[in-house]
Amino acid sequence: MDRQSQFVSSARQLFEEKGYAEVGMREIAAHAGFSPVQAYRIGLTKIDLLAEISIALSHEQIDNITNKFQRTPDENVSDFIHRYLVTLYASDIKHIKIRRESAAYGWMWSATYEERIRDQVMALLSPIISALTAEAHADVPACCIAIWSLYYVGYRNAVVSGASAKECLDFISPSLKLLLPSKA
Structure with missing residues (x-):
């Protein structure tokens, strides 16, 4: 699974568990096993x-x-x-x-x-x-x-x-x- 897919998969799990507003990019990155900087390098925002x-x-x-x-x-x-x-x-x-x-x-x-x-x-x-x-x-x-x-x-x-x-x-x-x- 590539990095973008990992972030999307982690975000999906977290959004389903907690809701969109309750989850930040740092948490998504950590859940995916990456640093926040890596998340932003992929170029995807939370939205x-x-x-x-x-x-x-x-x-x-x-x-x-x-x-x-x-x-x-x-x-x-x-x-x-x-x-x-x-x-x-x-x-x-x-x-x-x-x-x-x-x-x-x-x-x-x-x-x-x-x-x-x-x-x-x-x-x-x-x-x-x-x-x-x-x-x-x-x-x-x-x-x-x-x-x-x-x-x-x-x-x-x-x-x-x-x-x-x-x-x-x-x-x-x-x-x-x-x-x-x-x-x-």
Whole structure:
């Protein structure tokens, strides 16, 4: 494992244990087995580490969920999207401390990180895009932006009140009904 990966791995562990605000670069460096000077030579700030961790989590979702998620032959598009979103919720809830920190401090990320994260959002939306396109939905891009916005509204329930993946989905289901084709 290279130095940057060691710092990211140590930061991830510490942020999950203690929270972003409670951990400093010195502690991350010490946890990784390096001096603070070595940490700064790598060129990553604490906020960069959080962005790298968030990107790594999304990459795991893309590899483990998005790239393997398939619509069954008898499944309507609405049920498929509901099933997909609850799976994403479960994954994000598993990493709730990091996702909460990313939401709180993400406004500080560089344009480069924002671009990488936007690309990942598009990858995470790809099963929904495919399903809506296959159904000849009237406006796939607008619908996907609305679904992603709703997704985060639902996820807020997990962050604020400890809601389950199903409870997050149930919260946004009335609004999803307005965006998706009726269940057949």
